[in-house]
Amino acid sequence: MEQPSDQIVNFAANLRLLCERQGSISAVCRKINLNRQQFNKYLSGLHMPSSQNLRQIANFFGLSVPILFTDHAEFRTLVEGNFFHAMETVRSSPELNRFIESMIVEASADHKDILGVYDRYQYSSIYKGFVLRSALCIYKNREFLQHYYIERFPSHDDPTKTEYVFKYYGFVFPVAGRLFTVDFEGIQNNEMTFGVFAPVKRSSNNFMFGIGSGIAATMFRQPYSTKVALHYRGPGLITREHLDKLTVLDRGDPSIPREAMQFLGDASEMIHLG
Known part of the structure; x- marks a missing residue:
């Protein structure tokens, strides 16, 4: 059985981390307007989203598409260091x-x-x-x-x-x-x-x-x-x-x-x- 690429592994792990912080995968799917069954395949690394779905996911979390494929350890440092949330707060300030x-x-x-x-x-x-x-x-x-x-x-x-x-x-x-x-x-x-x-x-x-x-x-x-x-x-x-x-x-x-x-x-x- 062919092993998933590092890109797919990183994307799936990063997506799971983001969803954990949202509290409910079902709520994420509703807000992004994506099928829950298909979304589960993204989380497990079985499938990659289409380019359109990738943009929808990235926009929902306030990130760029390339950052979603970052090495998971590095991505976790940014998430747990609160850098993404902090920048989103700063960006919205008048x-x-x-x-x-x-x-x-x-x-x-x-x-x-x-x-x-x-x-x-x-x-x-x-x-x-x-x-x-x-x-x-x-x-x-x-x-x-x-x-x-x-x-x-x-x-x-x-x-x-x-x-x-x-x-x-x-x-x-x-x-x-x-x-x-x-x-x-x-x-x-x-x-x-x-x-x-x-x-x-x-x-x-x-x-x-x-x-x-x-x-x-x-x-x-x-x-x-x-x-x-x-x-x-x-x-x-x-x-x-x-x-x-x-x-x-x-x-x-x-x-x-x-x-x-x-x-x-x-x-x-x-x-x-x-």
């Missing part, structure tokens, strides 16, 4: 709609050259003088380029344990050869950050160098502005392998790319606005 209307979005391009996972380097505002390595992912969801990134800070008392985790999610706007980002902190929900980056290709390494600025609704974290280096690692979404490498590093750590360290300079170039 403030964001006014912001998007004022931006020049190059909607005709697919921007495949910038999609994927990056190591994100900047000086830490919590561990003074150390470089923070976080993970950032740019992906396309329907007509929007979106991104999310995750920071992890080790404990001062036990560096093998994580003390702080921050998750940011937002939009990417390609304008005139640069990338503008706006994102929102998703755990404490009190910080908004902005960035502007220019792609740089040096030898076989792809980098984006730019500036990140952030301000919180409270003074738990001081406003800041700092240089940020993005080092492209590969296509797809953030995986456990990427997360395991998130930490703060001494600026002489050999795992930091030389180009990134040259751009960041020394910690005195970080600007605090408090």
